[in-house]
Amino acid sequence: MIEFQSVSKKYSDSASTLALADVSLNIAKGELVYLAGPSGAGKSTLMKMVAAIERPTSGRVIVNGQDVSRIRKAGIPFLRRNLGLIFQNQRLLNDRHILANVMLPLLVTGAHAAQAEQRARAALDKVGLLDRALALPMALSGGEQQRVAIARAIVNRPQIILADEPTANLDRAAADKVIDALHAFHSVGVTCVISSHDDEILDKAARVIRLEHGHVVGGAA
Numbered sequence: 428m429i430e431f432q433s434v435s436k437k438y439s440d441s442a443s444t445l446a447l448a449d450v451s452l453n454i455a456k457g458e459l460v461y462l463a464g465p466s467g468a469g470k471s472t473l474m475k476m477v478a479a480i481e482r483p484t485s486g487r488v489i490v491n492g493q494d495v496s497r498i499r500k501a502g503i504p505f506l507r508r509n510l511g512l513i514f515q516n517q518r519l520l521n522d523r524h525i526l527a528n529v530m531l532p533l534l535v536t537g538a539h540a541a542q543a544e545q546r547a548r549a550a551l552d553k554v555g556l557l558d559r560a561l562a563l564p565m566a567l568s569g570g571e572q573q574r575v576a577i578a579r580a581i582v583n584r585p586q587i588i589l590a591d592e593p594t595a596n597l598d599r600a601a602a603d604k605v606i607d608a609l610h611a612f613h614s615v616g617v618t619c620v621i622s623s624h625d626d627e628i629l630d631k632a633a634r635v636i637r638l639e640h641g642h643v644v645g646g647a648a
């Protein structure tokens with residue numbers, strides 16, 4: 428479902444270092460994979476390439492049979508419709524209640540308000556936050572806000588979830604709830620790629636792809 432073929436990435440403003448260096452890996456449909464590695468190892472870069480937010484300097488990235496390293500701009504919205512992105516810089520809109528935040532991805536793709544609301548409520552129910560539907564984001568804890576971000580990411584029923592350090596800055600109980608919410612989507616067949624620094628989570632994981640200085644040092648096969 429996700430294949431990296433000898434992918435290297437050099438950001439133009441970083442003179443010599445490679446953010447990813449000759450990365451080859453396969454992630455099968457329905458798999459749950461963790462990305463681990465120290466800060467700067469290339470985890471975010473790898474995820475951004477799956478979503479065509481960044482392009483490889485060399486090599487190919489195949490998602491669902493499509494070479495997204497060479498995707499045209501016009502094809503990007505279609506690619507992203509199949510992806511649920513939980514990235515650190517995607518904040519919730521603080522002036523809208525969480526139901527409205529979760530409805531937004533549906534409304535921008537043309538769904539009717541009533542249908543969008545029904546699906547957003549179902550998504551909030553799946554992450555255990557339906558009773559907070561009309562709260563503003565600021566009234567929620569960090570972990571709850573992260574679960575709203577998960578609800579927003581899955582409301583379009585994506586085939587793949589990419590979660591970049593979804594448990595960063597959360598305490599154990601909140602982190603476990605976020606991971607449980609992600610695992611619930613994996614258990615219904617969604618392919619999940621989650622980056623984490625959390626040893627307690629990584630120790631229990633079936634598969635961990637480890638990155639160091641842009642190189643895969645474990646778990647690629």
Ligand SMILES: Nc1ncnc2c1ncn2[C@@H]1O[C@H](COP(=O)(O)OP(=O)(O)OP(=O)(O)O)[C@@H](O)[C@H]1O
Pocket residue numbers: 438439440441444445446464465466467468469470471472473
């Ligand atoms: N937009 C950018 N422009 C220039 N360099 C970048 C950019 N994004 C990342 N880098 C560099 O690429 C390398 C890999 O960064 P990346 O963010 O992918 O690592 P990471 O493993 O996700 O780190 P963290 O755990 O801190 O999020 C780092 O050296 C980083 O400084």
